[in-house]
Amino acid sequence: MFIEGTIALDVSGFPSTFKAPDLISIFKGDFKIKWINDNQAILIFSTPSAAKLAYLSNVTHPFIKIKPCSAPLPLAPPVIDRSRPTTTDMVARRLIAGALGVRAPKKSQQEIDNDTLKLENARVRRESVKRERELKQMEIHQAKEKREKESQKVWDS
Numbered sequence: 001m002f003i004e005g006t007i008a009l010d011v012s013g014f015p016s017t018f019k020a021p022d023l024i025s026i027f028k029g030d031f032k033i034k035w036i037n038d039n040q041a042i043l044i045f046s047t048p049s050a051a052k053l054a055y056l057s058n059v060t061h062p063f064i065k066i067k068p069c070s071a072p073l074p075l076a077p078p079v080i081d082r083s084r085p086t087t088t089d090m091v092a093r094r095l096i097a098g099a100l101g102v103r104a105p106k107k108s109q110q111e112i113d114n115d116t117l118k119l120e121n122a123r124v125r126r127e128s129v130k131r132e133r134e135l136k137q138m139e140i141h142q143a144k145e146k147r148e149k150e151s152q153k154v155w156d157s
Contacts, residue, residue: 006068007051010151012040013065026061027054042069067151086122088115 011023016038023033027043029050034042045051051068059066097104107115 007045007048008069009043009045009051009055010040010067010069011043011064012036014039014063018063026058026064028057029054067154069147086118086125088118090115 009027011027014022020033023041023043029045031043031045031050031054034044036042043051043054045054055066055068058064093104
């Protein structure tokens with residue numbers, strides 16, 4: 001059963017030897033392929049009517065299973081921040097002074113406060129990024145569960 005307004009189809013059950021050209025030859029039209037694994041892909045069409053036409057023309061195909069995919073689709077991979085972490089020169093100063101056998105020069109109270117503030121801001125930023133990542137993963141998990149329930153309803157009816 002096709003869900004109106006769906007622009008994506010979940011295609012599975014095909015042999016792992018199938019590649020993108022094989023899917024393109026089966027499904028005519030303008031779409032993008034998002035591979036899930038060797039035996040499953042999501043086809044994202046430009047319009048709901050194109051998705052419906054592809055679904056209806058291939059629903060009885062012998063090699064593949066087709067079902068509508070109404071869950072939100074991740075179109076871009078998550079951006080990973082690879083910037084250098086915020087650091088101070090506290091450890092370097094201590095190591096150099098120890099290697100030279102001299103006392104480390106004292107920092108002024110303002111320099112100490114600046115370093116402390118810098119490290120605290122970095123810690124807060126790391127924690128907020130971690131919290132955002134956890135929330136996003138929870139949203140993805142909930143969307144996946146919702147999609148599976150909707151998919152199960154479609155197959156049960």
